[in-house]
Amino acid sequence: xxxxxxxxxxxxxxxxxxxxxxxxxxxxxxxxxxxxxxxxxxxxxxxxxxxxxxxxxxxxxxxxxxxxxxxxxxxxxxxxxxxxxxxxxxxxxxxxxxxxxxxxxxxxxxxxxxxxxxxxxxxxxxxxxxxxxxxxxxxxxxxxxxxxxxxxxxxxxxxxxxxxxxxxxxxxxxxxxxxxxxxxxxxxxxxxxxxxxxxxxxxxxxxxxxxxxxxxxxxxxxxxxxxxxxxxxxxxxxxxxxxxxxxxxxxxxxxxxxxxxxxxxxxxxxxxxxxxxxxxxxxxxxxxxxxxxxxxxxxxxxxxxxxxxxxxxxxxxxxxxxxxxxxxxxxxxxxxxxxxxxxxxxxxxxxxxxxxxxxxxxxxxxxxxxxxxxxxxxxxxxxxxxxxxxxxxxxxxxxxxxxxxxxxxxxxxxxxxxxxxxxx
Amino acid sequence: xxxxxxxxxxxxxxxxxxxxxxxxxxxxxxxxxxxxxxxxxxxxxxxxxxxxxxxxxxxxxxxxxxxxxxxxxxxxxxxxxxxxxxxxxxxxxxxxxxxxxxxxxxxxxxxxxxxxxxxxxxxxxxxxxxxxxxxxxxxxxxxxxxxxxxxxxxxxxxxxxxxxxxxxxxxxxxxxxxxxxxxxxxxxxxxxxxxxxxxxxxxxxxxxxxxxxxxxxxxxxxxxxxxxxxxxxxxxxxxxxxxxxxxxxxxxxxxxxxxxxxxxxxxxxxxxxxxxxxxxxxxxxxxxxxxxxxxxxxxxxxxxxxxxxxxxxxxxxxxxxxxxxxxxxxxxxxxxxxxxxxxxxxxxxxxxxxxxxxxxxxxxxxxxxxxxxxxxxxxxxxxxxxxxxxxxxxxxxxxxxxxxxxxxxxxxxxxxxxxxxxxx
Numbered sequence: 138x139x140x141x142x143x144x145x146x147x148x149x150x151x152x153x154x155x156x157x158x159x160x161x162x163x164x165x166x167x168x169x170x171x172x173x174x175x176x177x178x179x180x181x182x183x184x185x186x187x188x189x190x191x192x193x194x195x196x197x198x199x200x201x202x203x204x205x206x207x208x209x210x211x212x213x214x215x216x217x218x219x220x221x222x223x224x225x226x227x228x229x230x231x232x233x234x235x236x237x238x239x240x241x242x243x244x245x246x247x248x249x250x251x252x253x254x255x256x257x258x259x260x261x262x263x264x265x266x267x268x269x270x271x272x273x274x275x276x277x278x279x280x281x282x283x284x285x286x287x288x289x290x291x292x293x294x295x296x297x298x299x300x301x302x303x304x305x306x307x308x309x310x311x312x313x314x315x316x317x318x319x320x321x322x323x324x325x326x327x328x329x330x331x332x333x334x335x336x337x338x339x340x341x342x343x344x345x346x347x348x349x350x351x352x353x354x355x356x357x358x359x360x361x362x363x364x365x366x367x368x369x370x371x372x373x374x375x376x377x378x379x380x381x382x383x384x385x386x387x388x389x390x391x392x393x394x395x396x397x398x399x400x401x402x403x404x405x406x407x408x409x410x411x412x413x414x415x416x417x418x419x420x421x422x423x424x425x426x427x428x429x430x431x432x433x434x435x436x437x438x439x440x441x442x443x444x445x446x447x448x449x450x451x452x453x454x455x456x457x458x459x460x461x462x463x464x465x466x467x468x469x470x471x472x473x474x475x476x477x478x479x480x481x482x483x484x485x486x487x488x489x490x491x492x493x494x495x496x497x498x499x500x501x502x503x504x505x506x507x508x509x510x511x512x513x514x515x516x517x518x519x520x521x522x523x524x525x526x527x528x529x530x531x532x533x534x535x536x537x538x539x540x541x542x543x544x545x546x547x548x549x550x551x552x553x554x555x556x557x558x559x560x561x
Numbered sequence: 562x563x564x565x566x567x568x569x570x571x572x573x574x575x576x577x578x579x580x581x582x583x584x585x586x587x588x589x590x591x592x593x594x595x596x597x598x599x600x601x602x603x604x605x606x607x608x609x610x611x612x613x614x615x616x617x618x619x620x621x622x623x624x625x626x627x628x629x630x631x632x633x634x635x636x637x638x639x640x641x642x643x644x645x646x647x648x649x650x651x652x653x654x655x656x657x658x659x660x661x662x663x664x665x666x667x668x669x670x671x672x673x674x675x676x677x678x679x680x681x682x683x684x685x686x687x688x689x690x691x692x693x694x695x696x697x698x699x700x701x702x703x704x705x706x707x708x709x710x711x712x713x714x715x716x717x718x719x720x721x722x723x724x725x726x727x728x729x730x731x732x733x734x735x736x737x738x739x740x741x742x743x744x745x746x747x748x749x750x751x752x753x754x755x756x757x758x759x760x761x762x763x764x765x766x767x768x769x770x771x772x773x774x775x776x777x778x779x780x781x782x783x784x785x786x787x788x789x790x791x792x793x794x795x796x797x798x799x800x801x802x803x804x805x806x807x808x809x810x811x812x813x814x815x816x817x818x819x820x821x822x823x824x825x826x827x828x829x830x831x832x833x834x835x836x837x838x839x840x841x842x843x844x845x846x847x848x849x850x851x852x853x854x855x856x857x858x859x860x861x862x863x864x865x866x867x868x869x870x871x872x873x874x875x876x877x878x879x880x881x882x883x884x885x886x887x888x889x890x891x892x893x894x895x896x897x898x899x900x901x902x903x904x905x906x907x908x909x910x911x912x913x914x915x916x917x918x919x920x921x922x923x924x925x926x927x928x929x930x931x932x933x934x935x936x937x938x939x940x941x942x943x944x945x946x947x948x949x950x951x952x953x954x955x956x957x958x959x960x961x962x963x964x965x966x967x968x969x970x971x972x973x974x975x976x977x978x979x980x981x982x983x984x985x
Contacts, residue, residue: 139785156785158751158946176704176753193946223917225946250941253750262752266707273697280600283690285777285957287976288712288760291984303736304726306764310983312727319976322985326677327582328686329600336712336759342730353709361563361580493647514985517674522582522617522649533709552711552743559734560715561746561938 143177145212148202153214155180155198158254159190159225161234171216172209172234173198174256178389181205181213188216193225193233193254231255242545249552249561260390261549264383265537269334271382272355272531275375281330281357286319288312288336292511301340301350312338315530317464318515320358321491325523329360334533342556346545347432347483349534351554357488358528365474368488368527369409369452372478375531376450377401383540396541403448410438411455412472429460436482450480463505464498466490466527474527481539488529495519567601569636572626577638579604579622582678583614583649585658595640596633596658597622598680602813605629605637612640617649617657617678655679666969673976673985684814685973688807689961693758695806696779696955699799705754705781710743712736712760716935725764725774736762739954741888742939744782745915749947753784758957766980770969771856771907773958775978781912782952789898792912792951793833793876796902799955800874801825807964820965827872834862835879836896853884860906874904887929888922890914890951898951905963912953919943 140153157175164187171182171190182198190196200216231240231248237255245252252258273283289303289310300311316333323331337354359371381401383391391398410418412430419427419434422441427434430453442451454476458467466474466489475489492498498519502509509516537549547553552561564577581599588611595606595614606622614620624640655664655672661679669676676682697707713727713734724735740757747755761778783795805825807815815822834842836854843851843858846865851858854877866875878900882891890898890913899913916922922943926933933940961973971977976985 156948174751176751191946195946195948222948223943223946226919226944229945230941248941250746250749250938251945253746256751259751262708262747263706265709269707269709270697270701273694277694282687283693284686284975285689285693285758285760287775287978289775289978289983302728304728305983306766306980308983318985322674322677323686323975325674327598327600327680327683334709334758336709340730351711351713495650514674517654517672519647520650521653521675522615522619522647524580524619524646551708551747554711554713556730559713559729559732561742 141177142173142175142180142210145180145202145214146210149204149212151202152199152217153202155182155200155214156222157196159192159194159196162188162190162192170213174254179209179256181208182216182219183213184216184219188219190219190221191225191227193229193251194221195223195225196221242547246547246553246558253551257393258548260387260393261537261541261543262551263390264387264394264541265533265549267382267386268379268533268537268540271379272375273332273334274382275378276330276332276357279330279371279374281332281359282323282328284316284319284323284328284331284333285335286316286323286333288338290318299340301338314339315354316356317462318518320356320528321464321515321523321526322518324358324360324526324528325518329524330358332357337530344556346547347535349546349550349553349555352535352546352550353533355531355533355536356528357530358526360524360526362527363490363525365454365476365488365490365527366409368490368529369407369454369476369478372486372488372529372531373404373407377404379536380404380540391541394541398540399448399450403446404450406446406448407450407452407478408442408446408448409452409454409476412453412457413455415451415453432482435479435484439479439482449482450478453477453479461489463501463507464491466492467497467501476529478531480536481542483535483539485535485539486529486531488527490525490527493519493523493525495523565601566597566599566604566634569604569626569638570634573628573636575626576623576641577626579606579624579638580646581620583616583618583620586612586614586616594637598678603633603680605632606643607637607639608643612643614643614645615649615651617653617675618645619647619649620645666971670971670977670982677975681817682972684811684817685961685965685967686975687814688811688818688965689957689973691806691810692803692957692961692964695803696799697756697758698806699802700754700756700781703754703795703798705756705783706747706752708740708743708747708752708755708757709759710737710740710747710757712762714742723764725762738763739778740780741886742942744780744952745888745939745947745950746942748782748784748950748952749942753948754782756781761954768980770971771959773970773974773977773979776959776970776974777957779955779957779960780952781954782950784948784950786951787914787949789878789900789912789914789951790833792914792953793831793878793900793902796910796912796953796955797828797831801828803960804828804964815965818965822964823872823874827870828874830870830872831874831876831902832866832870832872833876833878833900836877836881837879839875839877856906859903859908863903863906873906874902877901877903885913887925887931888913888915890916891921891925900953902955904960905966907959907963909959909963910953910955912951914949914951917943917947917949919947
């Protein structure tokens with residue numbers, strides 16, 4: 138019967154069997170300490186003599202639990218018997234038991250199979266798992282149905298640029314940039330409220346700490362709403378649920394990453410400012426006249442939100458028409474019923490009310506220089522009765538990054554793909 | 562304030578506002594009936610005169626609820642005011658309100674954007690959403706962490722055949738056939754227990770009711786186990802949870818599809834037979850000597866399981882080495898520590914204990930005529946200490962298909978991709 142490291146406290150006097158990885162070996166002559174890492178944490182093993190084991194080897198240890206104030210969790214295990222289940226070679230490509238801040242991101246990602254063993258790095262993905270859970274749970278509670286749509290399409294909804302081509306038997310298809318057309322088909326099918334968690338692809342040549350070419354999109358679409366305010370309300374609920382879930386589930390990981398999660402109740406206070414107001418705020422805060430909300434502006438807006446509302450996030454709505462996709466519902470003065478969420482200085486969500494009127498959509502295609510040919514499947518959604526609706530997408534990796542205060546979105550991606558990186 | 566159709570019962574006398582799609586219009590001269598479809602079901606609207614509305618149009622109707630034994634749910638709504646929110650054109654490409662059995666699968670899939678509106682067809686995907694939920698919930702309850710890994714790799718784990726190539730900037734990458742290497746990296750990273758829900762791709766030229774080229778793989782991997790029996794135990798738990806969840810959540814959909822879900826408690830009785838025993842059973846049941854378990858054999862085994870154990874499923878384990886991937890842990894007599902699950906006559910799961918010993922893996926690569934070059938990332942998992950482990954993958958669409966008794970796996974896929982189909 139296996140005991141996890143986290144279960145040792147309170148078991149003093151008992152004989153236990155532990156399984157895990159050798160995190161560190163410390164030989165003090167007469168006595169040796171081995172830190173053992175399992176999925177629950179790190180515990181201390183005590184050996185009479187230096188055990189014949191290399192760092193990262195997987196072992197099975199049987200011993201007696203003994204109280205020791207100085208040991209992690211207040212207990213250690215006096216080992217009677219140890220078996221090496223899988224010996225690790227000595228030429229570790231990454232120093233697993235060191236602070237990862239001492240290694241470059243390039244090296245961490247080059248050696249991803251091993252660097253993921255570092256407890257700080259692995260913590261990121263435990264938190265990400267909670268984000269996935271809370272996103273889905275919250276939406277199911279609101280009557281949403283989970284969908285899984287194809288990632289291969291004949292043509293892009295948002296035009297042909299920025300798409301990766303796939304050799305598909307004798308033809309060519311593309312990796313989807315977003316499940317946009319499918320989400321719209323499904324709210325219109327009668328599901329009314331859908332969400333999808335799946336990969337999305339952008340063949341863009343960016344090389345920045347905020348871009349990756351493959352990411353997981355947390356996608357939402359909702360019918361019978363006409364205002365983007367309803368979508369922001371929904372996102373407030375999602376964010377509260379995620380922040381609450383992380384606080385309840387991942388305190389150990391937050392401590393490991395030295396991160397703090399916003400107060401779930403503060404999400405309701407996230408300021409909502411129009412794009413025009415946002416530009417004024419940025420101009421005022423930075424002392425520079427701005428015409429677009431660039432990354433510096435995104436940071437300034439979040440700082441301003443923290444100052445004025447006590448929360449490091451801001452919704453910006455009513456973006457100009459030209460800066461949003463053709464399916465975005467227009468509003469007065471060449472604006473749109475659209476919004477972004479900026480969180481800790483980074484855009485993590487983009488959403489809008491979509492055009493649900495067939496004639497308006499055809500007109501908008503023209504004004505975006507797009508042709509209805511090739512979009513007939515998409516257009517059929519609207520030709521045969523489509524409710525008013527809208528939706529948004531949260532970038533899973535960006536949200537993880539900002540929750541944990543990481544410098545690059547690649548740190549929040551298990552196996553990131555960028556222009557140069559296609560392995561491991 | 563919107564009322565859903567399912568909420569009408571018990572509201573007799575109240576004025577309500579309904580939103581939904583016009584499912585059917587019946588004009589009886591002095592009075593007209595409109596069946597209104599929303600996400601909760603179908604309800605009856607009564608009009609004094611024939612309303613000016615086409616089938617599938619989206620409407621908003623205000624009226625008074627009135628008891629009527631003959632109406633669905635025992636109530637109907639006497640409409641005072643109706644607004645067409647989005648009018649449907651008359652040339653519907655698919656008869657939404659008819660039994661889909663009257664239309665060919667080709668036509669259903671060609672007109673997917675509209676055929677999904679059919680309540681029977683849409684039911685399939687409500688059940689699929691429950692499968693996704695219960696799979697994840699059960700595994701989280703067992704200490705599993707959800708992961709999201711890249712679907713783009715430089716080379717395939719299982720050799721280069723059967724892979725779709727992607728034009729990735731100036732290089733070429735491939736769509737993953739399974740998250741195999743990543744699952745193994747992550748159990749070995751210290752998560753120990755992981756699951757992933759994501760797309761998987763097979764560039765195979767099959768054209769059968771059991772094959773699609775893109776599917777959703779429900780993937781599981783678990784460390785510190787040495788027997789494939791542990792994996793079957795885990796899958797029994799998953800299946801019980803899924804069947805229970807569907808019974809609790811989707812009775813309406815099961816009725817609509819005329820489907821029944823196996824007793825959750827019966828999963829523990831699923832027979833477990835070796836590949837050799839399975840062949841004998843098939844030979845005996847079909848009267849034909851068999852050397853492989855082909856589709857006919859899979860059906861015979863499930864019939865046999867129903868007869869002998871009262872459950873339409875069978876685990877087959879100890880497959881010969883040559884029929885399993887190189888990473889499968891070998892067993893005596895050229896067998897492997899592997900298993901499949903057959904459910905209602907179809908293989909829905911394939912799994913195994915994996916090789917976790919570096920030297921054994923190198924040897925096995927040779928005997929499979931594979932080269933360690935290009936697999937260095939994969940091999941590093943094992944070179945630096947890897948616990949004994951195993952895992953499996955359930956095909957989401959196949960499981961949905963068999964739960965609902967559908968003829969083709971494509972019916973259980975929102976937007977199926979096969980050799981000829983790349984739209985919508």
